[in-house]
Amino acid sequence: MMKRFLAQLNGLSVLKWLIYLFFFVFLLVPLFSILLVSFTGQPINIFGSFTSQKIFNSTIEKLSNISAEAYTSIFSEGNSYFAALINSLELGTGVAIIVTLVVLPIAYAFARTKMPFKPFFAALCTIPLIMPTFISSHAFVLMFGKTGWVTQLYHSFGGEGVLFDVQSMLGIVLVQVFFFFPYALWPMVAAFKISDVTLEEASQNLGAKSWYTFLRVTLPLAVPGIVSSMLLIFTVSFSDFGTPIILAPKDLNLIVVESYREIAGFFNWAGSAVLTVIMLLVAAFFFWLQRLVIKGREYGTISGKPTKQKLNDHKGTLVGLTIYTFLITFVPILAMGSVFLSSIATTWGHHALPDGYTLDHYKTIFSISGKNIWNSMVLAGGTLVLSVIISTFVSYFVVRRGSGGLDFVSSIPLIVPGIALGIALIQTFNTAPIHLTGTAILLIIAYTIRRMPYMIRSTMSSMMAIRKDIEEAAISLGASNLIAALTVIGPLMVPGIAAGAILVFVTVIKETSISILLAPTDWAPMSLAVFQNLLRGEYYTACAMAILIIVIVIILQAIAKKITKDQLY
Structure with a gap:
């Protein structure tokens, strides 16, 4: 052999x-x-166990004390780890749903309409991908913080306080929505493109209105791609470290921040290990779910001859979608512009614009x-x-x-x-x-x-x-x-x-x-x-x-x- x-x-x-x-x-x-x-609550040196008898004996002793107590205690009342898990699941779910709803009209506009300036908007959609999330988070502080330029404009129109507390769950959600939406956009565009346009034409020939055709024909055919994109956004949001480390307040526990603090601040191997395993299990489950949706639910139509898509050219629809797409894609532009202004400002915070430039x-x-x-x-x-x-x-x-x-x-x-x-x-x-x-x-x-x-x-x-x-x-x-x-x-x-x-x-x-x-x-x-x-x-x-x-x-x-x-x- x-x-x-x-x-x-x-x-x-x-x-x-x-x-x-x-x-x-x-x-x-x-x-x-x-x-x-x-399970042991103590560091395990696997490689050392094969090279040193002393380390091997120590490892065996630690393994003899294996216990699931760290996991069962998570579900006890007032446990911060459980709160962090729930908050992270709520964050990921909320961001996934909001991103899906926000992106849906834009994806439809790219795939099924004659919306003008598509290359321009496609270029704008790459901007969220080039900004690390902790920089995007700081950009939102520059915009919506207590001395942010948006807040300054708000005050000039008679407003008081801030539009919203950027260092909160809402602030984290908004940053992730505006900077993660490209991850869902292009898969959803592809989902809209694969559906057979002849079904829509048949629906309209039978007297259905455009909105009814969209809801009953176009949207159902795109559902697998939409669901897959939603699951992807959940995973990205749940695993994101840059946004919560900048914006999460002290009383908001999130699993990625908690795991970082346990290892970097307290050297708590047991706590960080438990949180790490939980993160892996959640991420793996939703990754598997996404693959399952793509593999088992992807469907379309088969016909004997290819059909050329007739793109929607309704003037009112195009104007509305163009304005909406611009508003969504313009927010990351403002964020990047805010970071740039801060990089050349002498001081900034008393007025909407910097006091000087350098x-x-x-x-x-x-x-x-x-x-x-x-x-x-x-x-x-x-x-x-x-x-x-x-x-x-x-x-x-x-x-x-x-x-x-x-x-x-x-x-x-x-x-x-x-x-x-x-x-x-x-x-x-x-x-x-x-x-x-x-x-x-x-x-x-x-x-x-x-x-x-x-x-x-x-x-x-x-x-x-x-x-x-x-x-x-x-x-x-x-x-x-x-x-x-x-x-x-x-x-x-x-x-x-x-x-x-x-x-x-x-x-x-x-x-x-x-x-x-x-x-x-x-x-x-x-x-x-x-x-x-x-x-x-x-x-x-x-x-x-x-x-x-x-x-x-x-x-x-x-x-x-x-x-x-x-x-x-």
Whole structure:
């Protein structure tokens, strides 16, 4: 049996097992480790248990005291963890429902009408995606806070106080609604496009009004895509760390904030582990539910001949949808503009506009925070290299060799919130024999695991477009499987690899939760510098750094779009 295994072993097989080993060591073991901690209430050193008899005996002793008390106590009266879970579920549900209702008219306008300025509105819809959520949250403070410019305008018209308390559940909901809606928009646009327009025409020919046709024909056909988008928004909202860490008041418990405070503030391994497991279970359930909806409920119509869609050109409808779309997409523009004004303001808070303007804050970040900029570039570059290598071969093994195992394992990070992954990695690698906590290496690995699924999807699409007989021709001429993959398949995948690499680079530049938990002082990236400046009250320099991050992201996304010739976005 061993001889047969060695005979089958080649370069590609070794790479495949190395990739499995990477996921096992840096994803599966940390998640399993944090599960054990949630039952024992004490840190578990799994790797150390295999290298030291003393650690092994300690681990066995801890495991002998396994108890579900930490979970059962959550449901006791007055438990803060239970309150945090309920609040997070309410937040995710509320945001999912509101986003769906807000986006529905816009998606219909893009897919089924002749609404003018569609390319312009599509460009505006990318702005929420380029702003990290904690920057968006600060932008809302600049707008609606006690000294915000919207509040100042409100006072000038005779109003008192504030329009609403931005540092509240309502403030968190509004930020997430206006900055998460693009995640639901494009899937819903696709859902509206797949329905057969002839059914609508038949309904109207039978005398049905346009609104009745929309409610009874168009909308039901789009329901699977709408429900899937709603579930996605729930997961994104539930796992979001940037918004609540800035806007959540002290009396509002949310599970992501509680888990962060337990590990960063109190070093409470038991509490943070329990909250991490709960986050994983909730995220996994809704991710599974979304996949179930897409797989089991996707439907449309089949006809013998293709039909050309007749787009709605009713003047009143177009005017109404255009105005509505502009109002929704204009809010993120105002938020980004507020951050920019703060970045060039001498002081701001007494009037609707800054008291003066200066570029000194940008000089400050390049002189004092230059290391943070360099750190971001190096960390993102390291993540890019590691992601390209692993993702390219994962795509090859999944598409060419039908490796369902790698496909499954590489999809797990999609359901792991950033804060949960960070806590799991800290617990697993904070002691010998693999002591990586507090190093740039673990930070790069965490970034890679967190963002690799996006890279894999891009490279997988490129792999599917490459004909298999090209590779077979190289093998028939004497090349090994590994050489054929590197010299034939690799060059043909360059566009997909480049686009995916830029996407990884962009998301790493914006990453917040992993950076806050894992970044050592010497390797603090720009996102962490912005967060720390906000906590210290250095708002102007924080905004200048935030604008720099946004500019980098815009440039890289433009390059990615050019590389893929508008096929990626």
